[in-house]
Amino acid sequence: MPESSPALSEFDLIRRYFTRPVHKAALGVGDDCALIEARPGHQLAISTDMLVSGRHFFPDVSPRALGHKALAVNLSDLAAMGAEPRAFTLALALPEADAGWLAEFAAGMLALADDHGCELIGGDTTKGPLTLSITVFGDVPPRQALRRDAARPGDDIWISGTLGDARLALGDCRGEWLLPEPDFTLIRPRMEMPTPRVALGLALRGVAHAALDISDGLIGDLGHILERSSVGAIVDVDALPRSEILDAQPEECQRACVLAGGDDYELCFTAPVGARETIAGIARRLHLPLTHVGSITPEAGLRLVDREGNPYVFKGASFDHFAAP
C-alpha cells in the first residue's frame, strides 16, 4: 500500500489513483473534457447517482466496498436500460487526502469497472464531506432500450435474484434486529457489494417490455413503471423471491424487506406471456433465478395478494430521501 502523505496534492491524487490509459475512449483523464466516439448505430445511455456518507453508506464502510458499490449502483441503471457499459466519470469530495483509503477505494471501483469493460474517462476531486457522484455511459441500439413506460396490460412481472437481503443486513447494523453472525456474514455483501445485473439487461433486449432496477424498494419502484406506462399490477407477495436466510425471519419482517427494502439492485421487468420459455432459458444461461411474481393490469393501481389470493395491505412505504421521518 502506498505511503500516506499529508501534502499529497489534488493533481498527485488524480494521477496516482485515477489516471489510466483508455482504450475505447478517444481521450481520457487529464484534459478539460474526455472525448468519446459514438458507437455506430447506437444511442448513448447516461445515468448519474450521488452517494452521501451517513445516508447511502456508513462513514466507516470499507473503502474497497464503497468503491465497488458506487460504481455498481450506476452500472445497475445501465442494466435496467439494457445498455452495455462503456465509460464513467467520478466526482469525489473527501475530508482528507488519505492515500491508503484512496488506494483501496480505487481498487474496489476499478476491479468492477474492468469486469465490465467500463473505462474511467474523467472526474473531479475536492475537499468536502465524503460524497461521490458517478455518471456512467453505455451503448444501446435505438428502440431496444428497456424503458419504464413500455409495460402493457397482460405482461408478466419478473424479478431477478432475491429481494430484501440488503434491507435485512441494514436492520442488523441499525439494531432493528439481530441476526446470527454467520447469517449476517452471508448477506452483508448484498448491502455493501451489490451485483449489477448487466448481462441480464443485455439478454432482455427485444424480450422484455419495461424494466428498472430496484433501488428504493419494489413497491415504490414498480410504481414508477405503472405510472409511466399508465397501467396497474397485481403482485403475489408470497411469490417474491427471497434468500433462505430471509425466509427464516418472521413473516412481517420478510414482507417488509421484499416489498420496501432498498438497495437490492435486482431488475424488475415486464414481458409478454409468450416470452416465458425464452426467459427461463436466459435464467439457465446466466445462472440467475428469474421469478414470475404477478401481472400488469389495464386498471391503475398496485394490488398485493398473498399466496391464497387474499388482498394484502402493506403499511410501510418506499424509501424517499426527503420524506418526513
Place this chain on the structure above:
Amino acid sequence: MPESSPALSEFDLIRRYFTRPVHKAALGVGDDCALIEARPGHQLAISTDMLVSGRHFFPDVSPRALGHKALAVNLSDLAAMGAEPRAFTLALALPEADAGWLAEFAAGMLALADDHGCELIGGDTTKGPLTLSITVFGDVPPRQALRRDAARPGDDIWISGTLGDARLALGDCRGEWLLPEPDFTLIRPRMEMPTPRVALGLALRGVAHAALDISDGLIGDLGHILERSSVGAIVDVDALPRSEILDAQPEECQRACVLAGGDDYELCFTAPVGARETIAGIARRLHLPLTHVGSITPEAGLRLVDREGNPYVFKGASFDHFAAP
C-alpha cells in the same frame, strides 16, 4: 414563488423543478438512464465538476447565482475544448427540500442552460450536505478539439477577457482587503456568475493549438498545458489583462490576483503567430478582448517577466484543494 412544503418528496422535487421536455435528446429525466443520439461525424466531449458548500461557494450564496455558476463552470470546460454544449446531468445533495430555494436554483441554472441550448437530461437528488455535481456533454468534430497537449514552441499565448476580479471579490468577502462598495458590486458577478466562453471556444476550432479554462489560477493552469505539451513559456505579468478596478489596487495584489486567482473561467490558449489577425477578428466579432501575453518556448518551465523584461519571481501558489494550508 411556490409554497414551501415540509413533506415535498424526492420525486415531487425532481418533477417540479427539473423535469422538462427534451428536444435534442431521445429520452430525458424520469427513466433509469437518459438516451442521446450521437451527432453524426462528431465526438462527444464530457466533463464533470463537483461544488461543495463552504469550499466553492459561501453557504448563504444566492441560489440563483449558485445554479448559474454550477452549470457555468462545466460549460467553461466545454468551451476550453471547443465543444458545443448539448446536454447535462445534475446530482444534488441538499440538507432539506426547500421549495423556494430550489425554484431559484433551478431558475438560475436553466436560464443559462437555455442560453446555450444545453438540455437537462437526468440527475439525482438526495439529502446531505449541500453538494452539486454536474456532468456536461458537448459535440466536437474529430481532431478539432482544443487539447492541452497541443501547444508548440513559438506559439503565442492568449488570454480572453480579464483575470483576477473573482479573486479580488473573494478577498473582500474574506476580509483580506476592503473595496469601495460600488467597486465590489461591479466585480461580484465575476465571482458568483461567471460567463463561460463558449462562443470563443467554437471560434477557436482550427485556429488555436492548445486551450484550457482558468479555474485554479493562470500559473497552475498554464502549467498543465506546458507539462502535457512538453514545452515551456515566457509570460509578461504586466501584459496580463485586468479590469480598471483591479488596476487600481496595489501592484502585488494585482499580480497575485491575475497570476494565481482562481474562478476566472477565462480561456488561455496558444496559437501560431500567423493567426494573430484571425484572432483579432474573433475578438471584434465576439466583443471580447483577447490579449497576447507571452510565447511558448521549447525549453521547459514557466518564466515570468515584468514590463521591462526583468525576471519576476511570484511567491504565491495556484489553488490546490488538498494542499497544506
